[in-house]
Amino acid sequence: MDQAIIIEKGIVIVAVFAITMLMAMYATLAERKIAAWLQDRIGPNRAGFGGILQPLADGLKLFSKEEFMPDTPNKFLFLVGPAISMSMALMTSAVIPWGDKLIVGGREVILQATDINAALLYVFAVLSVGVYGIMIGGWASNNKYSLMSAMRAASQMISYEVAMGLSVIALIMMSGTLSLKEIALQQQGMNWNVFYQPLGFIIFLVCSFAETNRTPFDLAECEAELIGGYHTEYSSMRMGFYLFAEYASMFISSAILAVLYFGAYNYPGMEWMAQNVGVNVANGIGIGVLFLKIFFFIFFYMWVRWTIPRFRYDQLMHLGWKILIPLAIVNIIITGVVILLFQ
Amino acid sequence: MSLDTVSLSGRKKEVVNNKMNFWESLYLIAIAKGLWITLGHLFTRKVTIKYPEQVRPVSPIYRGQHLLKRDEQGRENCTACGLCALSCPAEAITMKAAERKPGEEHLYREEKYAEIYEINMLRCIFCGLCEEACPKDAIYLTLSKKFVKAASDREDFIYGKDRLVMPLEMAIANTKTN
Numbered sequence A: 001m002d003q004a005i006i007i008e009k010g011i012v013i014v015a016v017f018a019i020t021m022l023m024a025m026y027a028t029l030a031e032r033k034i035a036a037w038l039q040d041r042i043g044p045n046r047a048g049f050g051g052i053l054q055p056l057a058d059g060l061k062l063f064s065k066e067e068f069m070p071d072t073p074n075k076f077l078f079l080v081g082p083a084i085s086m087s088m089a090l091m092t093s094a095v096i097p098w099g100d101k102l103i104v105g106g107r108e109v110i111l112q113a114t115d116i117n118a119a120l121l122y123v124f125a126v127l128s129v130g131v132y133g134i135m136i137g138g139w140a141s142n143n144k145y146s147l148m149s150a151m152r153a154a155s156q157m158i159s160y161e162v163a164m165g166l167s168v169i170a171l172i173m174m175s176g177t178l179s180l181k182e183i184a185l186q187q188q189g190m191n192w193n194v195f196y197q198p199l200g201f202i203i204f205l206v207c208s209f210a211e212t213n214r215t216p217f218d219l220a221e222c223e224a225e226l227i228g229g230y231h232t233e234y235s236s237m238r239m240g241f242y243l244f245a246e247y248a249s250m251f252i253s254s255a256i257l258a259v260l261y262f263g264a265y266n267y268p269g270m271e272w273m274a275q276n277v278g279v280n281v282a283n284g285i286g287i288g289v290l291f292l293k294i295f296f297f298i299f300f301y302m303w304v305r306w307t308i309p310r311f312r313y314d315q316l317m318h319l320g321w322k323i324l325i326p327l328a329i330v331n332i333i334i335t336g337v338v339i340l341l342f343q
Numbered sequence B: 001m002s003l004d005t006v007s008l009s010g011r012k013k014e015v016v017n018n019k020m021n022f023w024e025s026l027y028l029i030a031i032a033k034g035l036w037i038t039l040g041h042l043f044t045r046k047v048t049i050k051y052p053e054q055v056r057p058v059s060p061i062y063r064g065q066h067l068l069k070r071d072e073q074g075r076e077n078c079t080a081c082g083l084c085a086l087s088c089p090a091e092a093i094t095m096k097a098a099e100r101k102p103g104e105e106h107l108y109r110e111e112k113y114a115e116i117y118e119i120n121m122l123r124c125i126f127c128g129l130c131e132e133a134c135p136k137d138a139i140y141l142t143l144s145k146k147f148v149k150a151a152s153d154r155e156d157f158i159y160g161k162d163r164l165v166m167p168l169e170m171a172i173a174n175t176k177t178n
Helices: A002-038 A054-063 A075-095 A119-140 A144-175 A180-186 A198-211 A236-261 A270-276 A279-305 A313-342 B022-026 B028-042 B083-087 B129-133 B168-177
Strands: A101-104 A107-110 B093-099 B112-120
Touching: A002 A054, A002 A075, A002 A107, A002 A236, A002 A279, A002 B028, A054 A236, A075 A119, A075 A236, A101 A279, A119 A144, A119 A180, A119 A236, A144 A180, A144 A198, A144 A236, A144 A313, A180 A236, A198 A236, A198 A313, A236 A279, A270 A279, A279 B028, B022 B028, B083 B093, B083 B129
Parallel strands: none
Antiparallel strands: A101 A107, B093 B112
């Protein structure tokens, strides 16, 4: 029995890992394609049919580039930076419920690498360690531009984490649990959290843009002023890791948005499907629905990137500390009052 | 009517410096509008021309790669007089003349012809003065409708007669239309 659990979890973990990597890979292509379409262009279309092999070509190119090491006293930290970024981006995927369960050979396979009861805390903990990857990389580069942009990125991520955490507190008050699996189960049918927490959702969405360093909060990389941002001194696959980590964390935060606010794998008529067609079919569609929601959010990230210009640094801090945090606190108070009155 | 009230394009908007009201200061409506505009561009026709497969149509007087013309019997017009080389402001043209031998009347129209005719495309500025100078109607820039493509070697830019003389098929096609 124990062996079966190890095998089952092993398969789930490998599948989740592979899918996350694949998604991050094709997110790079999607980014370029969507950027092109929004600008009335076609985008990369030479590698494979319609550019389908472009990510492979990009990866091959990055691998074959020279690995440059700047003259820095922190050689070890220079190597560790991208590794931290990458592993932190991937670690979050462990607690996301990708589907309810599948029945394989009489066994219930739960489609989640691990269901820890403090999953939401775990997500925030891992997210805040992610700052270290950028900070260490920028510091160890021994370059003023890198250091400045790493400082910007760190201060941005730390200030938006506060508002993000506060916006989720209202959700936790409502659901009464920190487990992502239970939060997903509570949103059956069209009982999605976004309808009960619209303000919290908007705050969380804005903060997730800041956490993933996406436009309009891409101060960490603003090419115009800081050359290449914190990874100016990086080359070859080390830089690839940083870029890849950005796309992986974009995929993960889309997944978290979908799970927390958009009903995870739930869709209207799921119970009817489970009773009449079969549990496996119903949950299989559920996985597809979750991925559709994730794709929508990934598209939304890219859509916003080509619509809104970048914030200035003081505007960013103003928005974070003076607008989003008070709003999140107001949201907590409103949620508390409503819970007191109606329960 | 003073000049600053006229709107030639019909899209003129007065700039207002009023303080934003609450809803405007949230920017959410403005962001939604912006997203709507970019979404529209997602579905518009793409303007890209996929170059090697599709070629942008050029105007009838577009000066592209040079063409050494053949006459309606397929004979080369050029007599290697050298006026084109003389007129060339970039000194891109060189040639070597030769005398037509008996039995070559079907190849060259007159007794003298260009044995070697080379244009250095790195020097050429595509001004068309060679075309104007030519007394024999032999060199044209507007007929080939070809671009001079990039190459990785300087030698590749010196175009000889193999690439400059009008292909026979083109000469045959010309006689058919006449």
